[in-house]
Amino acid sequence: MSEPDPNAKISVRGLTMAYGSFVVMEDLSFDVMEKDIFVIMGGSGCGKSTLMRHMIGLKEPAKGEIYYEGEDFTAKDAAGRLSFIRKFGVMYQSGALWSSMTLSENIAMPLEEHTDLSAGEIRDLAAYKLALVGLSGYEDYYPAQVSGGMNKRAGIARAMALDPEILFLDEPGAGLDPLSSRRLDELILRLRDSLGSTFVIVTHELASIFAIANNSIFLDTDTRKQGGTGDPKELRDQSDNEAVRVFLNRGESSGKEKES
Amino acid sequence: MKSDQAAASAPPRAVWEGSQGQTTLTLSGEWMRGNVPEMTGDEVSGWPDVIRTDDLGKFDSMLPAYLFRKLRESEEAEPRLSELPDNLRGLMELALKVPERSDAKSDNEEPHGLRRMGIASRAAWNSIVSVLAFVGDSVVAVLRFFTGRARFRGREFWSIMQDCGAGALPIVSLISFLIGMILAFVGNVQLANFGASLYVADLVGIAMVREMGVMMTAIIMSGRTGAAFAAHIGSMNANQEIDALKTFGFNPFDYLVLPRIFALVLMLPLLTIYSNIIGILGGMLVAAGVGIPPQLFWTELLTTVDLTQASLGVFKSVFFGAAIAIAGCMQGMNSGTSSAAVGQATTRAVVAAITSVIILDSAFAVIFTILDI
Numbered sequence: 001m002s003e004p005d006p007n008a009k010i011s012v013r014g015l016t017m018a019y020g021s022f023v024v025m026e027d028l029s030f031d032v033m034e035k036d037i038f039v040i041m042g043g044s045g046c047g048k049s050t051l052m053r054h055m056i057g058l059k060e061p062a063k064g065e066i067y068y069e070g071e072d073f074t075a076k077d078a079a080g081r082l083s084f085i086r087k088f089g090v091m092y093q094s095g096a097l098w099s100s101m102t103l104s105e106n107i108a109m110p111l112e113e114h115t116d117l118s119a120g121e122i123r124d125l126a127a128y129k130l131a132l133v134g135l136s137g138y139e140d141y142y143p144a145q146v147s148g149g150m151n152k153r154a155g156i157a158r159a160m161a162l163d164p165e166i167l168f169l170d171e172p173g174a175g176l177d178p179l180s181s182r183r184l185d186e187l188i189l190r191l192r193d194s195l196g197s198t199f200v201i202v203t204h205e206l207a208s209i210f211a212i213a214n215n216s217i218f219l220d221t222d223t224r225k226q227g228g229t230g231d232p233k234e235l236r237d238q239s240d241n242e243a244v245r246v247f248l249n250r251g252e253s254s255g256k257e258k259e260s
Numbered sequence: 261m262k263s264d265q266a267a268a269s270a271p272p273r274a275v276w277e278g279s280q281g282q283t284t285l286t287l288s289g290e291w292m293r294g295n296v297p298e299m300t301g302d303e304v305s306g307w308p309d310v311i312r313t314d315d316l317g318k319f320d321s322m323l324p325a326y327l328f329r330k331l332r333e334s335e336e337a338e339p340r341l342s343e344l345p346d347n348l349r350g351l352m353e354l355a356l357k358v359p360e361r362s363d364a365k366s367d368n369e370e371p372h373g374l375r376r377m378g379i380a381s382r383a384a385w386n387s388i389v390s391v392l393a394f395v396g397d398s399v400v401a402v403l404r405f406f407t408g409r410a411r412f413r414g415r416e417f418w419s420i421m422q423d424c425g426a427g428a429l430p431i432v433s434l435i436s437f438l439i440g441m442i443l444a445f446v447g448n449v450q451l452a453n454f455g456a457s458l459y460v461a462d463l464v465g466i467a468m469v470r471e472m473g474v475m476m477t478a479i480i481m482s483g484r485t486g487a488a489f490a491a492h493i494g495s496m497n498a499n500q501e502i503d504a505l506k507t508f509g510f511n512p513f514d515y516l517v518l519p520r521i522f523a524l525v526l527m528l529p530l531l532t533i534y535s536n537i538i539g540i541l542g543g544m545l546v547a548a549g550v551g552i553p554p555q556l557f558w559t560e561l562l563t564t565v566d567l568t569q570a571s572l573g574v575f576k577s578v579f580f581g582a583a584i585a586i587a588g589c590m591q592g593m594n595s596g597t598s599s600a601a602v603g604q605a606t607t608r609a610v611v612a613a614i615t616s617v618i619i620l621d622s623a624f625a626v627i628f629t630i631l632d633i
Contacts, residue, residue: 056507082509090507096500100416109413110508158504 004067009034009166009198010055015064017050023224024050028064030217030229035192037199037212039232041247042219048202049093049170051219055200056090056168057081068166086114089164093171095151097143103130103154104139110161129157134183149176153184160191167191169201173208185211206250210236218244270317274326276301276308283308288315291323307334311343324351331356394590398582401518410514417519424485425527429534431484435476436468436535440542443467448550458552461560464543469565473536474573475621478580481528482613486588489520490609493592494602502593517593521585528581529574536573568633576624580617587613 004011008031015028024047032038040048053059055066057073066073068084076084097106107126111117117125127139133153135146143151152172159167172188173181185208191197203209209216213232220227220243227244228235236248272289274297285308291297307330331339331352339356341349371379404410447463493516496502505512540561547557588609595605 053503058503058506085507085509088507090504092500092504094499096504098501098504099496099499100419113508113510 004065004070005031006070008032008067009036009069010038010200011067011070012055013065013067015051015054015066016062017047017054017059018062023062025219026225028217028219028226030226032198032200032215034198035196036215037188037192037201039209039213039216040200040202040219041204041209041216041232042227043204043221043247046219046221048204048219051217052168052170052200052202056088057085086162087165089159089162089167091152091155091159091167091169091172093174094148095143095155097151097154097158099143102140102142103135103146103157106143106154107158107161110158114162125161129160130154132160133157133187134180149180152176153180156184156187163195164197166198166200169199169203171202173203173205181205181208184208188212206248209248218247220244270315271295272297272319272322274299274303276303278302278304282310284310284312286312286315287323288313288317290317291319291326293320293322295322297322297326305333307331307336307339313343313345313348316345319348324348324355327352328355332360390594391590394593395586397513398517398521398586401513402521404514405518410511410518412515412519416515417523420519420523421527423488424481424523425530428481428484428527428531431480432477432531432535433538435480436473436538437542439472439476440464440468440539440544441546443472443539444543444546448546452550457547457550458556458560460543460547460550460552461557462564464547465540465561465565466569468539468543469536469570469573471573471621473539474532474577474580475617477528477531477535478577478584478617479614481524481531481581482584482587482617483610485524486584486613487606487610489585489588490592490595490606491602493517493589494595494605495599497593497595498597498599498602512593517585517589520589521582524581524585525578526581528577528584532574532577536570572624572628572633576621579620579624583616583620584613587616 004013010032012031013029016026017024017028028051040051042048050059054061061074065075068087071084073081073084097103098109101109104123104126107129108122111122111125115122127136130136130139133156135150135153135157138146138150138154143154146154152175156169156172159169169188172184176184188199188201189212192199201213209232215230216232216235217229218227218235218241220241222243227241227247228239232248235244237245239245239248270289272291272295273287275286275288276299277284277286278301283304289295289297327344327348341352344352401410443464444460447460448457451457451459451463493502496516502512502516505515544554544557548554591605591609591612595601
């Protein structure tokens, strides 16, 4: 097993994920550099969200390590992980907003816990973050009162509450209309450029993958191993792995075959 | 496709013929839902060698489903579909496009005999361990709170308190009043035989403050609040809200379980005192009906019900409150992530809460008897 890359923001080495004796994915190794927009892709049910849950410490790996800036995250106990987790912002598949609080309170809660800001400053910040995702004016709505897509966007706003270094987004574009999905892609690119955040995104929307990602991993359901890692555009045209090319070409005959 | 027309037309028919080791399947008629296909000949398990479809009329999913079953039985890798008409072949090809995943079938086989006993006893042992672990976690969290290392949202705490305190007053009033009346009625019937009707005051008083007040309140709160705790926390779990708490560095135990335990431990004694008062009022009303004036009832009551007696029920209610809150929160935290699992968690929470209340109460009965209180 190779050593983690000291320059990488996130290094995963030999990660095996399992539910009990059922192995989801074996021997995953990849690096995510600072300011990368890293996409975890693969067919439905191949363990994309599970990989994300491992990376944020909600599930323990069966084998292997995850390093953040060279430090071993998997070896730390719950208390030791806190300092890592403070640098994360996570958006869950359904938004996972706290249903007993308004959208604005949802964003305010992490700020109240982890910063010394005054109530007024926190309110301003929450309003600003909601405006960033196009939810200006919805501060006092409860999650149940707005649509699924709006819940999702509010989830992204909450994930950005503490200006995290690394943002994990679980299927941010799924269930959004094409325009909102496009807006979301622009938002991600702009945040990366202006805040310098690193993004780890679980998605299988090809349009969005090619528009934003500069690094990726493909999880292959058939072999239960990684199918390839790198820039998705290069993978589409030059990957040695048939499954990757087929996936990234939407099942149509792939670039490499045409060349040869 | 119009099924009303189909019903009037040719019935669906499948004829199997076998000759010289070759099976022929002749399909005819309208294969629509509502028409029972007529099978004739020796149906073989598997794909026929020849299919004739000359007289085949309209069909809906009935026919492809029948053929699909035959294809699965045959286990042929490349079945011949060329004899089928175009539209039928298209549907069959679509169904066969992604091969059946043999490992996708769940092995939910019903275990039997020793194995089932083993599974059941292991589950029982695990549940004992998890109850002990949760109670231990709760104690540790309470200690953490009092040393200033655990926090939760004040606003949430107040709203839980309001819900499990003031919100429960109407139902507690009704039940306690009726229980007080029932005790007085039943007691009076017996005591009147001895001409000792007056002692109904002592009976109602002692029964309410020692047992019935706290017991009825605890059972009401198990069904009302214990269930609500389990359902609320369980659906937060299903909606990944608990994961979200963890990744923002909040301890879900401190944020969800602690305020609920505190709220119920504070509110149940207050509700118990209230229930005692209402129950005695109920008894007083019935007594007044059989000729014991309220002043007399009250004076007689005070001869037996002193502060020690009255405090016993309140003392117990502190423990009952903790038990109900822990049962509800534990089932919620350990609930699965589907809506059915949340329902099960709620059921288990109510059962566990009522059971633990009764068990605790019998333990207290033994202790108080030994201490001669």
